[in-house]
Amino acid sequence: MTRTLFHNGTVWTGTGTTAGALSIRDGRIEALGAEAQARPADEIVDLQGGLLLPAFGDGHCHPDHAGFEAMGPRIRDRGSVEEIVEEVRRYAAAHPEAEWIIGASYDATLAPGGMFDARWLDAAVPGRPVVLRAWDYHTVWCNTEAMRRAGLDAATPDPPRGAFARRDDGELLGMMFEWDAVDAVLGAAPARTTADLVRALAIATEAYAAAGVTWIQDAWVEHRAIEAYLEAARQGLLATRVNLGLRADPERWRDQLAEFAADRERVRALGGDRLTANTVKFFVDGILESRTASLLAPYSDDPCTRGMPLWPYEELLEALTAVDKMGLQAHLHAIGDAGVRAGLDAIEHVTAVNGPRDRRPVIAHVQVLDEADLPRFAELGVIANLQPLWARTDPAMTELTIPRIGAGRAARQYLIGSLLRAGAHVAFGSDWPVTDHRPLAGMPVAVTRENAEREPAGGWLPEERIDFDAALSAYTAGVAYQAFAERERGSLSPGKVADLVWLDRDVRQMDPHDIADRSAVRGTWLAGTRTFISPERSGI
Known part of the structure; x- marks a missing residue:
């Protein structure tokens, strides 16, 4: 039996108290x-004046996408269309074996109205297909060769769950919005190999361990990815616990029920808790920037549309009810106020039909929330999974989002403080790679509602700011509750699993704007085992 002592710092327990030391024994907390x-x-472990606290969780992310972004082409941080095109050119030249060039995720604000032209990519890679996802992962920009290989041209009609951007003469521009349109292009590309998926998962979970995270919710898992997850787990390559959110397809969800059951059993057969498959993901609507999020009233800049519900409502009710009967947790993407209401209505229906149980449904993002629906989260036991980095005024918000929905609805976005005051369970996530996976990057925005330039002074929608302890709790206890693990993790007390993160300083005492760049994770422990230790000032 091995005992480890952490001392010479502050231990934040998540229970309203702090301590000066903590000991663990055989993977569990022994004493404080x-x-x-x-x-x-x-x-x-000498904490060197730093802060020890429960390890963070991420209640909504896409680790495979993040891993593939790291493998290239690296376009996320490019500051102009020209820089993106040059990186694609460089990557294509360095990888002549790649039949298709597939990358992510470009900044949609770099072109007017978020509209990018296939011809810009044609100039860089004329002979091979290029497909790039936007940072929202609901939109792609591709070159002419990709459309040709996919069999798309001016005569191709818009699909039921998606749209193709077109030039004035009707020719395809090279942009696809939402599922059917995106899949029309990506479906023509060779599938990722299991080996590539395993590598991407290893890269992503190692990055999470370095960020102090020990549990993540993969919120978009296709059936074909299950084998990669199983193989990564068998090889010991998952540096965090991962719960899989198996995506329900509106077109074939009845056939998927047997897949869900079989995939859950295959994962259970591994044993342990490093990999679980307890959740089913539903995309209720799209996103505001492409006018595909579902709104109660028309878009302010296009009164002819209220968005694009991705499920026929009766099908959503039936599918959710069936999944719930299997004992699986529902995890719903809902951005617009109509999408959120549809999700809440569907959960209410499931509860009435299937009866009470500890189901803990999740609605992720909750970007625009109608006032009438605010109390329903607590009433229905729905967890609001929010991405704090989105709750600020950045170019995407000012140039794309607010013009789409207008000032009135803009003031109903990311109501973190209101949801907490209304008694809702709130868990934080990143939606990585859409935004930064590091809790130390998201926490300052939750506390200040200011952007990196400290604007607007006092915060955007300042009444929705929360304090440090609430932000830490949303990343720790809130995510543990989402994972049905609050008795084991999320706070520090004797007998609980020793999931810990050591920060080099007490972030609660810092200027919030300095946290992301001037504080660091020094170590991460999952059930008492180090998954990350900084080589700098290790203290061990």
Whole structure:
């Protein structure tokens, strides 16, 4: 039996108290404070004045996408269309073996109205297909060769769940919005190999461990990715716990029910809790920037549309009810106020039909929330999974989002403070790679509602700011509750699993704007086992 003592810092327990030391034994917390100090230790971790707290979780992310972004082409941080095109050109030249060039995720604000032209990519790679996802992952920009290989041209009609951008003469521009249109292009590309998927998952979960995270919710898992997850787990390449959100397809969800059951059993057969498959993901609507999020009233800049519900409502009710009967947790993407209401109505229906149980449904994003629906989260036991980095005024918000929905609805966005005051369970996520996966990057925005330039002074929708303890809790106890694991993780007390993160300083005492760049994760422990230790000032 091995005992480890953490001392010479502050231990934030997540229960309203702090301590000066903590000891763990065989993967669980043994004691706090003076009692921990009094016991002999096999290993001592000097916190060097830093902060020890429950390890973070991420309640909504896409690790495979993030891993593939890291593998290239690297276009996320390019600051202009020209820089993106040059990186694609460089990557294509460096990888002559790649039949298709597939990358992500470009900044949609770099072209007027978020509209990008296939001809810009043609100039860089004329002979091979190029497909690039926008940072929202609901939109792609491709070159002419990709459309040719996919059999798309001016005569191709818009699909039921998607749209093709067109030039004035009706020719395809090279942009596809939402599922059917995006899949029309990507479906023509060779599928990722299991080996490539395993590599992407290893890259992503290692990055999460370095960020102090020990549990993540993959919120978009296709059936073909299950084998890669199983193989990564068998090889010991998952540096965090991962729960799989199996995507329900409106076109074939009845056939998927058997797949869901079989995939859950295959994962269970591995044993342990490093990999689970307890959740089904539903995309209720799209996104505001492409006018595909579902709104109660028409878009302010296009009164002819209220968005694009991705499920016929009766089908959504039937599918959710069937999944719930299987004992699986529902995880719904809902952006617009009509999408959120449809999700809440569907969950209410499921509860009435299937009866009470501890189901903990999740609605992720909750970008625009109608006032009448605010109390329903607590009433229905729905977890609001929010991405704090989105709750600020950045170019995407000012140039694309607010013009789409107008000032009135813009003031109903990301109501984190209101949801907490209404008694809702709130868990934070990143939607990585859409935005930064690091809790230390998201926390300052939740606390200040200001952007990197400290604007607007006092915060955007300042009444929705939350304090440090609430932000830390949303990343720890809130995510543990989402994972049905609050008895084991999410706070620090004797007997709980030793999922810990060590920060080099007490971020609660810092200027919030300095946290992302001037504080660091020094170590991460999953059930007492180090999954990350910084080589700098290790303290061990």
